[in-house]
Amino acid sequence: MDNRAIGFMDSGVGGLTVVREALRQLPLESVYFIGDQARLPYGPRSSHEVRHFSEQMAAFLMKKNIKMLVIACNTATSAALEDLKEKFPIPVIGVISPGSRAALKVSRNRRIGVIGTEGTIKSGAYERAILSKDNSVEVFSLACPKFVPLVESNEYDSSIAKKVVAETLQYFDNKDVDTLVLGCTHYPLLRPIIQDVMGPQVRLIDSGAETIGTVSALLDYFDIAKDSAGDQIEDHYYTTASPKSFNQIASQWLEINVKADKTEIDRLSLEDK
Template structure:
């Protein structure tokens, strides 16, 4: 079972920020990734629909015999993590708990901000998680619905992106935050712009990067980690429900993988 791949699912390309950290921290592990770009964004969708789509991606990866599932999407984590964990025999990890833990460790004044999709913010999962572990923490949340389309259209480093981010984050500028959770795995692609808007006094928390530290711990705990002697068999396979031509440049640029393997798939048919 050790040599089986770790599965990652996301509403689009955002989960690639989690995969990038997985490749860095877990270079011996094989990775299968599904990005549901045809139905992205998930943020405005009803919970029942997000749960359905998340299960469809999960079932596809289970057919590939994965050894662990990472829900590399905050919206899907909020909507589906509990249900999927109950029904799968393999370890299932979301991105909300690791990001919350990191924010609590980081904050100095107990003023934590969360930015995410409409679905993630509406679920209130970050606030509930943080407050369950630290009742002194004050959590300010803001939905940023324009951020995901910027990333999915490969405009995350454009002048338009800088303008949209500055306008969207204006309500948080004077909120007294010293820590801000990037509560969507698309948002690390906007990291430098967000940091510039919020200022150097605000620590940005990449929930996806924090998740991989937890993945590493669980691999060791269940004795699932690939031995370095078997790393020659490591493979990275990417699947998208949308356009390969849209997915490939972002994946190649972000992950720095030569001859990246991307396949178009259909789900729910």
């Protein structure tokens, strides 16, 4: 048993979709979350830069004495997962492998779509993860660079969002996919619009939500789940930008009153952990 918190990190508020699932599935566990809003979006950045920023977020959370790290960001997972696994003495989990497994499980016609940031799609991480498990599948990948700004500006339920999503997803009109992976943790906030555009016949896979199943299994495997009789550690939320927008979106999405602290991480490194 281990009563320390689980750390979650993302480029912005998207990782809160993973936290929401953690709060639902793992109510005894405590959460430390950091969103690097000051430097988003991560999607257009080089893998080297994303890896560097990811190491800084990880170093920040390690200073908080977390017991497990969840990279609640597909772009950071594709760029930094293996690096952080090697450098950290705790379990480190990304969101791509759980999402790819879930897509393969539900797809019937073996035609799977993937949407994500430029960085995630360019990396080919989802295609590799899916095809390594079943090379008979056809994967259709699409970068959606306009989606993250919609979420971060709290426009994810607006008429603008509906227009942008509809125009962007026209790519899939003749692809006959029966499954679509939401390959960015921001995208579940756009889920109702995406589902409406794709149609009810297409199954949407929330890679972040799928990840919490892996987290739960690893908590048991390493015997580090929280003891129900242990002291409750308060959840903490951090952002590298102004907390005002973060608090608004987080409070709406998590349905709790979130008051994040602003922090600076641009001078941290793994050596500081």
